[in-house]
Amino acid sequence: MAEENGPEDCPIERAMRIIGSRTSMLVIREAFTGVSRFDDFTAALGVSPATVTAKLNALVDAGILKRQAYREPGSRTRQEYVLDEAGLELAPIVLGLYQWGRRHAGGRSPRRALHEACGEEVDVGMRCSGGHDVGCDELDIRKA
Structure with a gap:
């Protein structure tokens, strides 16, 4: 039996079991950029089709992605993968990793995340639920 308040109880531990692999995060990144078809994920990631299949299936099972049917004229019906609600909620995490990587992991990226409206x-x-910006020195993490 798991120890109460052990690693199994940690939301970070549970989240990392679902999205913690490099390839899973890159699949999610590509989904945010509009990639939705299997062949496009495979080409963008440069990994084997078997690896892409395994990651897409795991992310669908976790509710991060969902399958949608599409059909090109004259072709059979196929599946594409789009972010589900839980996947869309990963936007600040994915963007935060992207920004951190640009600032601290070296190299440059031609991609930028822009507000479409302005x-x-x-x-x-x-930001707290009261609408205040919160700095790291103001963060209080405690047991509920």
């Missing part, structure tokens, strides 16, 4: 770059931050 064209300004989007920045990830912390």
